[in-house]
Amino acid sequence: MALGKDYATQECSIARALEVVGERWTLLVVRDALYGVRRYNDFLVHLGIPRAVLAARLQALTAEGILEKRRYQQSPPRDEYVVTERGIALWPTLRSLGRWGREHFGEEQLRIFRHTGCGTELGAYGECPACGTFVPAPDVLMVPGPGLDPDPADPVSRALLRPKRLLEPIDTGQV
Amino acid sequence: MALGKDYATQECSIARALEVVGERWTLLVVRDALYGVRRYNDFLVHLGIPRAVLAARLQALTAEGILEKRRYQQSPPRDEYVVTERGIALWPTLRSLGRWGREHFGEEQLRIFRHTGCGTELGAYGECPACGTFVPAPDVLMVPGPGLDPDPADPVSRALLRPKRLLEPIDTGQV
DNA sequence: CTGGTCGGTTCAATCAATGAACCAAGGGTG
DNA sequence: CACCCTTGGTTCATTGATTGAACCGACCAG
Incomplete structure (x- = not known):
């Protein structure tokens, strides 16, 4: 149960997908990413999501290759989360x-x-x-x-x- | 927070949809219903879901008009959950x-x-x-x-x- | 009367979400 | 330098949801 959900007994692509994007807030984060939201604070105010949950979801989505974290300025160092092909799909x-x-x-x-x-x-x-x-x-x-x-x-x-x-x-x- | 989820601040049809079907297990129950599963016990063994959660989900889905509970035999009284147009959608x-x-x-x-x-x-x-x-x-x-x-x-x-x-x-x- | 099935409910333990507070690395201003 | 601000987090106590095991009640069959 790598992800806090396990539909392990399910032999099903839908269940597989839900393991990745089925948690609370996750699909809304992806939606916002598709809408062009990229920065931590923008997700935060737009979603009204607890900071800890947002951090966890961004990290999980990045780990799954749905978002990509990248530095958009060096000083002060700032990262943004950009949706990948997998997320666009x-x-x-x-x-x-x-x-x-x-x-x-x-x-x-x-x-x-x-x-x-x-x-x-x-x-x-x-x-x-x-x-x-x-x-x-x-x-x-x-x-x-x-x-x-x-x-x-x-x-x-x-x-x-x-x-x-x-x-x-x-x-x-x-x- | 009628449903245990509230994305209340979201003005968004996706959020609205997720309030209804975004909880853990819910979409898998709908999937099974589309596959032709209708009975409590069949959902139970196929999903490996805790009984209490299944009962809660079936009730919520029925309340939202996605499933319909109907009696398929009188004695002993037995009900089945059949997916509605809204669920088929x-x-x-x-x-x-x-x-x-x-x-x-x-x-x-x-x-x-x-x-x-x-x-x-x-x-x-x-x-x-x-x-x-x-x-x-x-x-x-x-x-x-x-x-x-x-x-x-x-x-x-x-x-x-x-x-x-x-x-x-x-x-x-x-x- | 006994055992079995179906469709649940109850309950204690665990796990996740929430919201408030705190933190740290940098600016920018005076 | 002192001070406050922004961004992007982490920590923690409280609340809420999920879990799995046990129990329950209606009914039927033998």
């Missing part, structure tokens, strides 16, 4: 999960995802209905939907109000 | 999650999903590459893959070795 799953959440429990659309360029809203698992192809994460444009609070408290949520592509680092407007 | 998400798990952490294929009739293996989120359409759960044929233990201990795993459609109730061969 979770985008269709998260898209599909979010879609299910909204269709069955949400009312209004909170975020709208479009195919950059063609502008068409994505289908259920991240494909472009107009082009008929899967849209890779960097070509997904995220814009705020009608249900989203137009004046959120934390700077990360505020930065996420601006239309932006997935993976593109957020700009919190701070230093 | 999780199929593409689970498919996509399992696919990710196998591609990034698995070696061999454990279960293969085909489009009934046409026989084509499903794509990443449950569509048929040959037909170009999404394959509804009842038309998905599940067959064991090369990585699956050919002689598992519990009767549910044994029943799942037979090719069967999703949702079709399993037959454990018991009374």
Whole structure:
């Protein structure tokens, strides 16, 4: 039970996946990483997660190759967590999960995802209905939907109000 | 915190979804329900889950409208848990999650999903590459893959070795 | 009456999450 | 230099969830 979860008796890829990303908060961290969040403090204020848990999740995700820790300035030394290919590969799953959440429990659309360029809203698992192809994460444009609070408290949520592509680092407007 | 998880500060359909199905074991229960498991004892032996947790999850999933408890015999009174439309709607998400798990952490294929009739293996989120359409759960044929233990201990795993459609109730061969 | 099955509930022990406090390496300002 | 600030953590006591074993009750079969 390397990871604090073990679905050891399960012969199943779903169980295997959940061992990696099934813990509380983990998928939300990955979601934020796809949205362009990279820094410890940004995850912290945006998720409202306890510091100890965040540190543990970032470390675990890094160990699993879903995030990559890298130094973005030498002095003072500062690291950021950047989502890897393996993490980006979770985008269709998260898209599909979010879609299910909204269709069955949400009312209004909170975020709208479009195919950059063609502008068409994505289908259920991240494909472009107009082009008929899967849209890779960097070509997904995220814009705020009608249900989203137009004046959120934390700077990360505020930065996420601006239309932006997935993976593109957020700009919190701070230093 | 109605559900033991609250991602209350999150304005996000993914967070909303995870409040419902994000707890430990929950998605595996839904997976089993899609595979045709319906009875308390079958979930129990197949998942290796503590009884108290299983009871809690079944109740929560029923309350959320993902499973439906219904009496299948009067005497002695016996209930089964059948997956609803809302639960079936999780199929593409689970498919996509399992696919990710196998591609990034698995070696061999454990279960293969085909489009009934046409026989084509499903794509990443449950569509048929040959037909170009999404394959509804009842038309998905599940067959064991090369990585699956050919002689598992519990009767549910044994029943799942037979090719069967999703949702079709399993037959454990018991009374 | 006895034993067995099914579908649970109860309970003590363990494990994980939470939130507040603390810490340390650097700046930046005066 | 003194002081405070930012970033990215760690530590720790409290609370909450999970676990596994034991128990329970309705029913049936012999």
